[in-house]
Amino acid sequence: xxxxxxxxxxxxxxxxxxxxxxxxxxxxxxxxxxxxxxxxxxxxxxxxxxxxxxxxxxxxxxxxxxxxxxxxxxxxxxxxxxxxxxxxxxxxxxxxxxxxxxxxxxxxxxxxxxxxxxxxxxxxxxxxxxxxxxxxxxxxxxxxxxxxxxxxxxxxxxxxxxxxxxxxxxxxxxxxxxxxxxxxxxxxxxxxxxxxxxxxxxxxxxxxxxxxxxxxxxxxxxxxxxxxxxxxxxxxxxxxxxxxxxxxxxxxxxxxxxxxxxxxxxxxxxxxxxxxxxxxxxxxxxxxxxxxxxxxxxxxxxxxxxxxxxxxxxxxxxxxxxxxxxxxxxxxxxxxxxxxxxxxxxxxxxxxxxxxxxxxxxxxxxxxxxxxxxxxxxxxxxxxxxxxxxxxxxxxxxxxxx
Amino acid sequence: xxxxxxxxxxxxxxxxxxxxxxxxxxxxxxxxxxxxxxxxxxxxxxxxxxxxxxxxxxxxxxxxxxxxxxxxxxxxxxxxxxxxxxxxxxxxxxxxxxxxxxxxxxxxxxxxxxxxxxxxxxxxxxxxxxxxxxxxxxxxxxxxxxxxxxxxxxxxxxxxxxxxxxxxxxxxxxxxxxxxxxxxxxxxxxxxxxxxxxxxxxxxxxxxxxxxxxxxxxxxxxxxxxxxxxxxxxxxxxxxxxxxxxxxxxxxxxxxxxxxxxxxxxxxxxxxxxxxxxxxxxxxxxxxxxxxxxxxxxxxxxxxxxxxxxxxxxxxxxxxxxxxxxxxxxxxxxxxxxxxxxxxxxxxxxxxxxxxxxxxxxxxxxxxxxxxxxxxxxxxxxxxxxxxxxxxxxxxxxxxxx
Numbered sequence: 001x002x003x004x005x006x007x008x009x010x011x012x013x014x015x016x017x018x019x020x021x022x023x024x025x026x027x028x029x030x031x032x033x034x035x036x037x038x039x040x041x042x043x044x045x046x047x048x049x050x051x052x053x054x055x056x057x058x059x060x061x062x063x064x065x066x067x068x069x070x071x072x073x074x075x076x077x078x079x080x081x082x083x084x085x086x087x088x089x090x091x092x093x094x095x096x097x098x099x100x101x102x103x104x105x106x107x108x109x110x111x112x113x114x115x116x117x118x119x120x121x122x123x124x125x126x127x128x129x130x131x132x133x134x135x136x137x138x139x140x141x142x143x144x145x146x147x148x149x150x151x152x153x154x155x156x157x158x159x160x161x162x163x164x165x166x167x168x169x170x171x172x173x174x175x176x177x178x179x180x181x182x183x184x185x186x187x188x189x190x191x192x193x194x195x196x197x198x199x200x201x202x203x204x205x206x207x208x209x210x211x212x213x214x215x216x217x218x219x220x221x222x223x224x225x226x227x228x229x230x231x232x233x234x235x236x237x238x239x240x241x242x243x244x245x246x247x248x249x250x251x252x253x254x255x256x257x258x259x260x261x262x263x264x265x266x267x268x269x270x271x272x273x274x275x276x277x278x279x280x281x282x283x284x285x286x287x288x289x290x291x292x293x294x295x296x297x298x299x300x301x302x303x304x305x306x307x308x309x310x311x312x313x314x315x316x317x318x319x320x321x322x323x324x325x326x327x328x329x330x331x332x333x334x335x336x337x338x339x340x341x342x343x344x345x346x347x348x349x350x351x352x353x354x355x356x357x358x359x360x361x362x363x364x365x366x367x368x369x370x371x372x373x374x375x376x377x378x379x380x381x382x383x384x385x386x387x388x389x390x391x392x393x394x395x396x397x398x399x400x401x402x
Numbered sequence: 403x404x405x406x407x408x409x410x411x412x413x414x415x416x417x418x419x420x421x422x423x424x425x426x427x428x429x430x431x432x433x434x435x436x437x438x439x440x441x442x443x444x445x446x447x448x449x450x451x452x453x454x455x456x457x458x459x460x461x462x463x464x465x466x467x468x469x470x471x472x473x474x475x476x477x478x479x480x481x482x483x484x485x486x487x488x489x490x491x492x493x494x495x496x497x498x499x500x501x502x503x504x505x506x507x508x509x510x511x512x513x514x515x516x517x518x519x520x521x522x523x524x525x526x527x528x529x530x531x532x533x534x535x536x537x538x539x540x541x542x543x544x545x546x547x548x549x550x551x552x553x554x555x556x557x558x559x560x561x562x563x564x565x566x567x568x569x570x571x572x573x574x575x576x577x578x579x580x581x582x583x584x585x586x587x588x589x590x591x592x593x594x595x596x597x598x599x600x601x602x603x604x605x606x607x608x609x610x611x612x613x614x615x616x617x618x619x620x621x622x623x624x625x626x627x628x629x630x631x632x633x634x635x636x637x638x639x640x641x642x643x644x645x646x647x648x649x650x651x652x653x654x655x656x657x658x659x660x661x662x663x664x665x666x667x668x669x670x671x672x673x674x675x676x677x678x679x680x681x682x683x684x685x686x687x688x689x690x691x692x693x694x695x696x697x698x699x700x701x702x703x704x705x706x707x708x709x710x711x712x713x714x715x716x717x718x719x720x721x722x723x724x725x726x727x728x729x730x731x732x733x734x735x736x737x738x739x740x741x742x743x744x745x746x747x748x749x750x751x752x753x754x755x756x757x758x759x760x761x762x763x764x765x766x767x768x769x770x771x772x773x774x775x776x777x778x779x780x781x782x783x784x785x786x787x788x789x790x791x792x793x794x795x796x797x798x799x800x801x802x803x804x
Contacts, residue, residue: 004480009690013441015472015683017448019457031453039415044446044680046419050628050635051433055421059766070417078406092494092636095673103530108510116661123656123663124670128505135660226452226679233452233679234494234636254525258537259518261525268526271497277628277635278446278680281417288411364461 019361025382028362029329030176032376033208033228037289040230040282047281054276063265064273064280065089075284082291083206083221084214085239089249089267090225090283091274094203095121097222097238098170100269101199102129104248106167111158113166115146115182117175122201131167134158142320142333144178148186155194168220169196173211174204177372178321179329181205188217197244203227204329206237207290208376209297219244229290231283235275303383304328304375310387315400320370328376337368340397351393358389421763427784430764431731432578434778435610435630439691442632442684449683456678465667466675466682467491477686484693485608485623486616487641491651491669492685493676496605496626497523499640500572502671503601503622504531506650508569513560515568517548517584519577524603533569536560544722544735546580550588557596570622571598575613576606579774580723581731583607590619599646605629606731608639609692610778611699621646631692633685637677705785706730706777712789717802722772730778739770742799753795760791 019026021035036044047053047070056069065076080088091097098121102112108130114122116135126133134154139145151169158166171187174180184200191198200218205211207228213221218241225235240248252268255261266272308319308330316335319325341348352365363371375383394401421428423437438446449455449472458471467478482490493499500523504514510532516524518537528535536556541547553571560568573589576582586602593600602620607613609630615623620643627637642650654670657663668674710721710732718737721727743750754767765773777785796803 004484004693008476008480009693011473012477012686012689015445015448015687017454017457017472019454021451028453028457031451031456034452036450041447041450043417044450045443046417048438048443048446048634048684049423049433050436050633050637051430052419052421054433055419055430055763059768071413074410075414078410082406092498093673093676096494099673116658120654120663120665120668121674123658123665124654124668124673127654127656127670128673133656133659135658137660231452232450232681234677234681235452252522252526252529254529254535256518256525256537257535258539261522263522263525266522266526268529271495271501271526271530272523274495275636279634279636282450284414285417287414291406291411361457366461 024359024361025378025386026362027360027373027375027386029372029374030227031362032328032374032378033204033230034226034233035230035377036232036282037230037286039285039289040232043281043285044232044278047278050277052277053280061265063267064276070281070284072280072284075287078287079237080239083237083239084212085218085221086242087245087249088237088239089270089274090280091236091238091270092234093236094201094222094224094227095125095236097236098122098199098201099125099128100238101168101197101220101222101248102126102131104250104269105197105244106131110164110167111162112168112170113151113154113158114170115172115175117144117146117177117180118170118172119176119201119203122170122172134166142318143322144180144320145322146180146182148182151187151190152193155190155196165194165196167197168199170199170201172201172203174327174329176204176329178331179204179325179327180321181326184216184218191219192217204327208294208300209327210294213239213241220248225279225283229283230286232279235279235283300328300376301325303378303380304330307375307383307387308332311390313391313402314394329372329374331370331372333370334368336394336399337397340399341368344397350397354393354396355389360386360389426761426763427780427788428764429762429775429777429788431774431776432629433764434730434776434780435606435632436628436635437632437779438634438684439632439688441687441691442634445683445687446634446680449680452679454679455682463667465669466678472683472686474682474686477689480689481639482641485639485641486614487620487623488644489647489651490639490641491672491676492627492682493638493640493672494636495638496603496624496629497527497638499624499638500524500601500603501527501530502640503570503599503624503650504528504533506652506671507599507646508533512566512569513564514570514572515553515556515560516572517574517577519546519548519579519582520572520574521578521603521605524572524574536568544720545724546582546722547724548582548584550584553589553592554596557592557598567596567598569599570601572601572603574603574605576729576731578606578731580733581606581727581729582723583728586618586620593621594619606729610696610702611729612696615641615643622650627681627685631685632688634681637681637685702730702778703727705780705782706732709777709785709789710734713792715793715804716796731774731776733772733774735772736770738796738801739799742801743770746799752799756795756798757791762788762791
């Protein structure tokens with residue numbers, strides 16, 4: 001039996017997080033929409049044990065989404081309704097939701113058409129489902145705007161090359177790199193015309209801004225609980241139009257060759273039950289808050305635009321992506337801070353360190369020329385503190401501030 | 403924008419668990435090994451935010467298992483070492499770990515040889531990986547013993563039928579139905595002889611009893627954090643021998659056809675990063691306790707054997723599965739309680755209700771003839787209370803007690 005020395009084990013006790021919400025202003029681009037509500041944090045310990053949600057699993061219909069106590073079954077319905085969809089499931093990650101859609105809607109060798117700014121997880125979800133990728137191009141600096149009308153041409157291209165339509169068409173609603181918001185309706189209409197399932201990756205939108213699948217023409221919406229629903233990780237959302245539910249949530253057809261056992265209740269691409277316990281309950285507990293907060297999306301974008309205006313006062317600094325911003329995830333380019341980094345004794349790390357000294361974290365350490373940030377959910381006062389800190393650092397480092 | 407009425411949302415606030423550990427003795431067969439330690443429960447709130455583990459993600463090697471603060475990278479090594487394996491990853495569920503192994507070691511149409519008592523998740527993991535199943539039979543009532551030597555014949559059978567060895571051979575270390583412990587070394591030797599990867603499903607063993615992959619000859623060990631490692635859901639463990647790591651943890655080969663982006667750092671079958679935040683940290687925080695508790699496995703089995711002896715004093719009641727028990731998961735058969743249910747006004751529900759009145763839960767409501775229970779981690783005093791309750795109910799219902 002292998003033995004691990006005590007001193008190596010002790011480091012796993014009393015693990016602390018340095019960047020707690022009450023100690024720092026955290027601008028990390030992917031973290032803002034996932035900060036837990038108090039209700040979610042409380043629920044986490046109540047349902048910390050993994051199977052705590054399963055005490056009342058119905059014996060004749062043993063499946064997570066059928067549990068009524070706590071009200072998981074009702075939550076799945078409310079979640080679908082909130083997204084303007086018909087059926088919803090909570091899965092382990094947004095990327096798993098993508099994989100489930102790819103694996104059930106496509107056959108190995110089929111194509112998925114995706115936007116050229118899709119997240120890496122889209123590519124590897126396709127890879128695991130043994131599908132090929134065709135990308136819709138985006139424009140160059142500084143907007144990096146996607147050519148949404150080009151989806152039609154890419155669908156045609158797949159048909160021409162393979163004699164078959166793509167299995168799925170995917171659009172990243174807001175991309176991870178520039179935070180550009182895409183008009184999903186354009187792609188929804190194209191997909192409807194061709195009769196191809198339209199998957200909207202709403203990892204950065206559903207849960208923080210209004211996202212109505214019906215209006216957008218989405219057949220599948222995927223999202224991330226820990227990115228945009230004030231839920232613990234790992235939680236993904238998979239929401240479907242009724243028409244696709246039978247395919248994506250297909251039941252197991254496996255039969256034991258000797259035992260003759262069958263598992264016909266289980267949704268096989270989900271591998272049966274998915275996210276039990278704390279993470280699921282945290283998502284449910286934050287849901288009332290999430291339903292309210294999406295209505296205040298306009299205020300969130302205003303705070304971002306204010307911060308960008310302040311940052312752009314700094315010599316050689318501009319926002320990348322489409323202007324004016326329609327989302328809180330922001331990519332800044334700064335020749336000014338880059339110039340400083342060339343001679344500063346801390347090189348590119350000065351910006352991170354100067355911000356941290358002022359109680360601000362989340363900008364990637366070492367970056368100056370390009371850095372991303374997100375103000376979602378920060379109070380106006382905190383956003384003002386962030387603006388002030390950046391301007392102060394710029395002046396201290398001898399940059400001109402308009 | 404869809405609107406959900408306030409009164410429907412309110413029910414998601416203040417969700418409470420009825421069957422908390424401090425209120426009930428919970429005998430639920432799948433829950434005992436997952437009950438959190440105090441350290442894990444505390445860690446859950448500290449790292450409740452999903453990306454709280456990712457504050458120090460190394461920019462040049464951005465992957466969960468590379469993070470050193472908190473010590474995730476070190477944990478992956480300690481976890482592998484504890485299991486007598488070379489490489490470990492934490493994935494979302496034991497079933498996902500199985501799927502990852504199947505999808506990377508097999509090609510669609512290949513076979514997996516499994517034991518006839520394998521869990522349903524094994525079958526649907528194979529189904530999702532598009533593999534076929536061949537089952538090794540087990541004996542009948544009351545032992546239901548697996549014929550481990552028959553693995554050789556089944557491997558031969560696959561070779562004869564397909565001209566190819568099975569992609570993987572799987573053994574469920576302890577099955578979910580009778581709690582029989584299988585001698586994995588027997589299967590390990592057979593697999594070695596044929597040169598077929600041997601996957602040991604240790605969902606009910608690793609984390610509660612000593613499990614040394616090296617000694618057992620396992621090439622892959624999968625386990626469940628929320629079932630047997632005092633960790634929150636969803637957490638699965640995937641541990642590998644070095645020889646298979648390149649295949650199972652293969653890096654992405656996907657290339658964007660237009661953008662030319664590559665994602666060569668990402669382990670594609672894991673879909674990149676897996677379980678962040680609370681569940682991972684709960685697993686890490688319980689790890690020092692788990693390393694210690696497996697040494698006390700003998701005491702745990704003794705308590706179970708004591709309870710079975712007491713239950714078998716009841717008329718027409720016997721333990722199913724191999725005797726004496728080598729595991730705490732227990733399947734009881736009771737013609738006595740079944741006889742009572744035939745005339746009791748609460749029918750089969752009387753047993754559940756009488757136990758609950760005595761502060762004991764976890765036996766499936768409605769069952770009397772066959773029911774499962776697990777005493778893992780309960781104090782001797784609590785196990786005695788359970789025995790006393792069963793005997794009292796039997797006597798009250800007019801059954802003979804030896």
